[in-house]
Amino acid sequence: MPWRLLRFVTSGKHPEPQMFTHHDGLKKVYDAVIIGAGGHGLAAAYYLARDHGMTNVCVLEKGYIGGGNTGRNTTIIRSNYITPEGVQFYDTSVKLWQDLSQDFDLNLFYATRGHYTLAHTDAALRTMRWRAEVNKHCGVESEVVGPEELRREIPMMDMSCGGHAPIIGALYHAPGAIARHDAVAWGYGRGADQRGVQIHQQTEVLGIEVTAGRVSGVRTSRGFIATSKVLCAVAGSTPRILDMIGVRSPIYIHPLQAMVSEPMKPWLDPILVSGSLHVYISQSARGELVLGASLDPYELHSTRSTLDFTEGLAAHMLELFPFLSHVKIVRQWAGMADMTPDFAPIMGKTPIEGFYLDAGWGTWGFKATPVSGKTMAHTMVTDTPHPLITGFSLDRFRNYALTGEKGAASVGH
Amino acid sequence: MSNNHRLPRLPGEWIDRAHSIEFEFEGKHFQGFAGDTISSALWASGQRVLGRSFKYHRPRGIFSLANHDVNGMMQWGQKLNVRADVTLLEMGMQLSAVNTFGGLNKDPAKVLNHLSRFLPVGFYYKAFHGKRLFPRWERVFRTLAGLGKVNLSTPRLLTPKDYAFCAVLIVGAGPSGLAAALAAADQGADVVIVDENAQAGGSGGYQIGGELAKREATEALLVRVIAHPRIRLLTGIYAAGYYTDHWIALVDDKKMTKLRAEAVVIAAGSFEQPAVFRNNDLPGVVLGSAAQRLIYRYAVRPMQRAVVLCANADGYRVALDLIVHGVMVAAIVDLRAHHQPCDAEVELAAKGVEMHTGTCIVEALPTPGCSGVAGARIAAFANGVADAATARDIPCDGIVMSVGWAPAANLLYQAGTHMRYDDLVEQFVPDALPPGVFACGRVNGVYDFKARLLDGERAGSAAAAHVGFGEKRSVSVPVELESSSFPWPIVAHPQGKNFVDFDEDLQLKDFENAVQEGFDNIELLKRFTTNGMGPSQGKHSNMNALRILARLVDKHPREVGTTTARPFFHPVPMALLAGRGFHPVRRTPMHLRHAAMGAYFMSAGDWQRPEYYARQHKDRLECIREEVDMVRHGVGIIDVGTLGKLEIIGPQAAEFLERVYVSRYANLKIGMTRYAVMCDETGVVVDDGVVARLAEDHFYFTTTTSGATAIYRELSRLNTQWQMACGIINHTGAFAAINLAGPQSRKVLARVTTLDLSAAAFPYLAIREGKVAGIPARLMRVGFVGEWGYEIHVPAEDGVALWDALVAAGSPFGIRPFGVEAQRLLRLEKGHVIIGQDTDGLTTPFEAGLGWAVKMDKPFFIGQRSLQIVDKQPQRQRLVGFRLDQAHGGPAPQECHLVIHDGAISGRITSIGWSHILCAYIGLAMVTPELAKPDQTFEIRITDGSLVVARVTPTPFYDPEQRQQKEEA
Known part of the structure; x- marks a missing residue:
């Protein structure tokens, strides 16, 4: 048992300080306002304070810390994307992730488990090879593996998929990992709070003041704030915020659902994805199976659950792992994903001076939490897009310069 | 073992004493009766420890006997996490408790109970994250966590699915649900009423205060329900989830039934809530309703000598039930300082039962070995605080708690009901119900038996009227005279082990510490403590957690609010969700x-x-x-x-094709065909095929095999939107x-x-x-x-x-x-592209070498505007043919190997093959324009990292003059 736990016994009182400071009200002026206290918004606040010394910052949150997609996603972290821009960006994120528990002195349960994307068709295997080659080119560990290796590494998997869609290979990505999602938001929130950033929960943004094409303030449910820099990091609510300043984006909101089983003793180490069956699975440190599938196929601004989602996902999962027949699903939920046409995010500057966007995170945002925070902080301070995010600018849609990640993001998230 | 705790035969008992059932638990032989659940049979045989807890591996026994807790969670062969409280006993069962190491009694992990001070709430966030050691710690955590074991050789279980429809669905066949069913059916509605228990009647069958006669009203209702031609009563089936438009998942042990109702009445009752005091999780500390279920359903004496902790009339009735069935009630301890004595209380006083008001239990005293209760330590209780100076011990072998209830409102929440905290009944009740959703009985805050019947009648009548049967009856439901729930059934103890969430082993102190750390709203508190995140999903813990938080942050429970209740009500096996699966396989006639x-x-x-x-x-x-x-x-x-085969007929058929394909079809001669490329709105190639004109207003055309379904769907959508004078027929099959x-x-x-x-x-x-x-x-x-x-x-x-x-x-x-x-x-020898292989999600027809097909001067086609913009920009990539050097000997490149130029990615191979006719490797590659010039060479990096030189070659590779396929000009 680690010596660090001794303090809980030697101390008479619970020896832990408050993670998030209470603030009675909003200040009148902040150097920057961040909308959204999810992982991304808090990470941006953290790096603004830590790396750039900008601490007169507030984070506004309509609900509670990490209550949006940060707390709803299935926590898969990987960098095996298909475009070099994507791979470099997510690889930077993975490297930040690997040190994050130490940086925060908070155990995020960041567990490198390895990640397999199963191929059931020649066409899928071709895409795997493409991704593997681009990954290797960018120095990221990925390789195409054959059925023999899969049989060796995941011996309990039915390689024939019940005879319906035999597995012919996979993309293996050794750095693939999972983490405790809520703790990530807490870690960034605590780190930002300790450096002077104010986090205001239950504070809704009602409007954004723009004067002569520049941001001048934010109207909230708790009063007006004057500021010249605003970062919007609100995942599924992006269109609502953009409406406030009259900026158009090609974002459509689709629900993404997931479900979780009762805990069981460990039997599955790696993370598995099957694009053909539209399912993915990992086993958490608590022993639950965390299961997901592809997006709901229609636009909807809601986090309602559907029964057919659980039926289809269970049916496909039992093809891979028939022995899960008696395993019980305990809970299902949904998040709102802001989808972009090319399955890449929208980051950086907007036509409104001082208004920065961190959006279009669709189903792939959690893994980018550290790097989005870091690059958005840089972008806000220098008013110049960070070199890693130039491929993700809002104007790429106008310019037909898309960053096509559909092949690597559509089910794998 | 003998059935030494079995009561004499009771009218209405659920067990069949004619059929005894032999089974094993933890290697020991036991006997029960048909109709017993695993827990009731074990309890009847004197087995008090049914399992060990999740975190501290504390011994646990019957607590709710209603699947509101998971104390008794068992492994039964290939079945894991079996809920012993509600799983019917079967002959030859071999059971063991989950989550023990080396058996229930030995379990060395019980040492964790003594280390609990090292392991406060969230301890795992505060340590173990050294980079080198975390993987090992994670393995330890994973081994300790998790409950049952998956048997990897379990076969796929194929289950049926059923579909059902009704006018009014009633969830819960207790007194209010039965009354609702009759009211709705009497007005003409076709009613389905479901109950998760093996038999209907709900609390009307066991909360009877010692008098069997009190069952009569419920039994009479049940007789009428069963006889009613418009009511279908289903038992042993639970409503697992409510989905949009009254779509309900009903689950029994064999299958899932999907039921669409026109209206739904939730009469799901309430979950009895524990009091929080030290060692409140010891085997032998049970809820009042659990004791009553043991007695009246399974004829099992819950204990010999009881202390009853109560804060409502229900508790006094339980005491009567106990006494009538031979349990010595040592004392009744009422948390309330003042209250109006109920009839049962008067009766108990007359019997001379020791009673204390304004008193709490501060601690359940364990037997040596901590596997049972030896006594209750009671103390004066005022303003939510126990006075330790007044503590005294009462010997007993069981403690029965009846201090309050929480509504089983899960389905109401899922349906979008707005709930409000009612100060009178000290619980959340429906405030605004969605259309077609009704609630009655305890879930609606109505506790008095007669009032529940009236409330059921009111809701059933309203539901029937909502779907067009009869008039909504005006029923006045009396207001509750007193609350059945105590606002603060929680007693602090310096040594803790006063549990709030039994699934997750959360003690009162854990909540205090979490709030101290800043997790001071209900959602954050839940996530940091994991309260309500265990298999019973907070059924027995959410209400107390809310009360604790409210007190800690000095707010009213209403301001604290609840967390979101999501499906499922009880966990559902994956096999039942999956059913048989659906795998369409299409074969051509040949x-x-x-x-x-x-x-x-x-x-x-x-x-x-x-x-x-x-x-x-x-x-x-x-x-x-x-x-x-x-x-x-x-x-x-x-x-x-397998190609998609479509036909379009009508005066505007040609116009329609002009809009959806990039080429021109208005001028296509009758009897001729033309290649067809389709783009999406961004100008990306999505499909190709051949369009043939059979008549002025009649075309037959093909799509790719993979695109057939999506293209037909998209064309149908467009035709719906455009309202053109043409019809599309899908002839693919x-x-x-x-x-x-x-x-x-x-x-x-x-x-x-x-x-x-x-x-x-x-x-x-x-x-x-x-x-x-x-x-x-x-x-x-x-x-x-x-x-x-x-x-x-x-x-x-x-x-x-x-x-x-x-x-x-x-x-x-x-x-x-x-x-x-x-x-x-x-x-490939002809250089023809395969859409989706030689193109990708961003490829324009210009890049794919299909620019010749695009007629930019047409007035409109899908993708035209985008292509106009793209056409003005410098091209980023182009599809070219290439050939490998004839002398190439090593491994050949494969599709999707990259083209590398000056150390950067400059393209990829989209197709490659060995043409024995041309005696060369030929292929297509998407490359940057500088590498696309005729006779240009470029390098392909193959899997082993080596580079292979290729040379740009015009296509077709084979028969470039097209002499083979068409007549001489």
Whole structure:
């Protein structure tokens, strides 16, 4: 048992300080306002304070810390994307992730488990090879593996998929990992709070003041704030915020659902994805199976659950792992994903001076939490897009310069 | 073991004493009766410890006996996490408690109970994250966490699914639910009423305060319900989730039933809530309702000598139930300082039972070994605080708690009900119900028995009226006189072990510490403490957690609010969700012919297609090579029936095609065909095919195999939007199609048709309708493979006859079937692209070398505006043909290997193959424009990292003058 736990016994009182400071009200002026206290918004606040010394910052949150997609996603972290821009960006994120528990002195349960994307068709295997080659080119560990290796590494998997869609290979990505999602938001929130950033929960943004094409303030449910820099990091609510300043984006909101089983003793180490069956699975440190599938196929601004989602996902999962027949699903939920046409995010500057966007995170945002925070902080301070995010600018849609990640993001998230 | 705790036979008991059932638990032999649950049989046999807790491995016994906790969670062969409280006993069961190491009694992990001070709430966030050691710690955590074990050899369980419909669904067949069912059915509605228990009646069957006569009202209702022609009563089935438009998942132990109701009445009752005091989780500390269920359902005496902790009239009734069935009630401890004595209390006083008001239990005293209760330590209790100075011990072997309830409002929340905290009944009650959703009984905050019946009548009548049956009755439901729930049933203790959440082993202190750390709203508190995140999903813990938080942050419970309740109500096995699965497999009419000819099949979407035809003593590559040779030099035949086959008819058919394809079709002559490329709105190529004009207002056209469904759907959508004068028909499955290709194809076809096949009468790219082998057919002279050929489409039912006729007619010419692999190589030799392989999600027709097909001067087509913009920009990439050096000896590049130029990614191989006819590796590659110049060389990096040189080569590689497939100009 680690010596660090001794303090809980030697101390008479619970020896832990408050993670998030209470603030009675909003200040009148902040150097920057961040909308959204999810992982991304808090990470941006953290790096603004830590790396750039900008601490007169507030984070506004309509609900509670990490209550949006940060707390709803299935926590898969990987960098095996298909475009070099994507791979470099997510690889930077993975490297930040690997040190994050130490940086925060908070155990995020960041567990490198390895990640397999199963191929059931020649066409899928071709895409795997493409991704593997681009990954290797960018120095990221990925390789195409054959059925023999899969049989060796995941011996309990039915390689024939019940005879319906035999597995012919996979993309293996050794750095693939999972983490405790809520703790990530807490870690960034605590780190930002300790450096002077104010986090205001239950504070809704009602409007954004723009004067002569520049941001001048934010109207909230708790009063007006004057500021010249605003970062919007609100995942599924992006269109609502953009409406406030009259900026158009090609974002459509689709629900993404997931479900979780009762805990069981460990039997599955790696993370598995099957694009053909539209399912993915990992086993958490608590022993639950965390299961997901592809997006709901229609636009909807809601986090309602559907029964057919659980039926289809269970049916496909039992093809891979028939022995899960008696395993019980305990809970299902949904998040709102802001989808972009090319399955890449929208980051950086907007036509409104001082208004920065961190959006279009669709189903792939959690893994980018550290790097989005870091690059958005840089972008806000220098008013110049960070070199890693130039491929993700809002104007790429106008310019037909898309960053096509559909092949690597559509089910794998 | 003997049934030494079994009571004498009780009227209405659920067990069948004529059928005894032998089973094993933890290696020991036990006996119970049919109708027993695992827990009731074990309890009857004196087995108090049914399992160990999740975190501290504390012994646990019966607590709710209602699946509101998971103290008794068992492994039964391949079944894991079996809920012992509600799982019926079966002969020969071999059971063990989950989450122990080496058995329930030994379990060395029980040492964790003594280390709990090291392990406060969230301890795992505060340590173990050293980079080097975390993986090992994670393994330790994973081994300790988790409950049952999955048996990896468990077979797939295929289960049926059922569908049902009704006017009014009633969830819960307790007193209020039964009353609601009768009211709704009497007004003419067709009613389904479901209950998760093995028998209906709910609390009306056991909360009777010692008098069996009190059951009569419920029993009378039940008789009427069963006899009612419009009511279907289903027991042993639970409503697992509510979904949009009254779509309810009903789950029993064999299947899932999906029921669509016109209205839903939630009469799900309430979960009895524990009091929080030290050692409140010891085996022998039970909820009042659990004690009553033990007695009246299973005829089991819960204990010998009880202390009853109460804060409502229910508790006094439980005491009567206990006394009547031979339990000595040592004392009744009432948390309330003042209250109006109920009838039961008066009766108990008359019997001389020791009673204390304004008193709490501060601690359950354990037996040596901590496997049971030895006594209750009670103390004066005022303003939510126990006075330790007044503490005294009362010996007992069981503690019964009846201090409050929480509504079983899960489905109400899922349906979108707004709930409010009612100060009178100290619980959340529905405030605004969605249309068609009704609530009655305890979930609605109504506790008095007669009031519940009235409330059920009110809700049932309103539900029936909502769906058009009868008039909503005006029923006045009396207001509750007192609260059945105590606002603060929680007692602090310096040594803790006063549990709030039994699933997760959360003590009172854990909540205090979490709030101290800043997790001071209900959602954050839940996530940091994991309260309510265990298998019972907070049924017994959410209410107390809310009360604790409210007190800690000095707010009213209403301001604290609740967390979101999501499906499922109880966990659902994956097999029941999955059912039998659905795996459409499509076969063309000629499938059996292919199989007989040795076809090796591959999947193409849902379709099965011959990849190649195996021949004796020849390997795959040889077979494919021979198939290619036969097409190039003789005649081959391929089944292309998987192509999408659409027809469009109407005055605006040509106009419609002009809009959805990039080429021009208004000027297509009748009897001719034209290649067709489709783009999406961003100008990206999404599909291709051939459009044929049969008449001025009539076109027949094909799509790719993989695109068929999506294209038909999209065209239908567009036609709905545009409202053009044309109709689209999908013939994909209705037509068979065969491609006859090769220099001898005309001679073969001539033997089975009277059509004039001369070049003048049936030129290249023409379509003709006529009979082939007596079958009405459409024939197109098109050639994906680059030889003289005919694509012949006939009704699906004639496909086999056509195939046989062509094979017979071709046999003098050595005709052979060829598969998808040969076709892929044949088309590659011609440089034809495969959409989706040679193009990707961003490829424009200009980049794919299909610019010639795009008619930018048309007034409109989908993607035109984007292509106009893209066309003005410098091209980023281009598809080119390439050839490897003839001398190339090492491993060949594969599709999707990258083109590397100056150390950067400059493209990728999209297709490659060995052409034995050209004696070279040929392929297509998407490269940057600088590498796309004629005769340019570029380097391909293969898997081992080495570079292979390729040279840009014009396409077609084979027969560039197109002499093979069309007549001389």
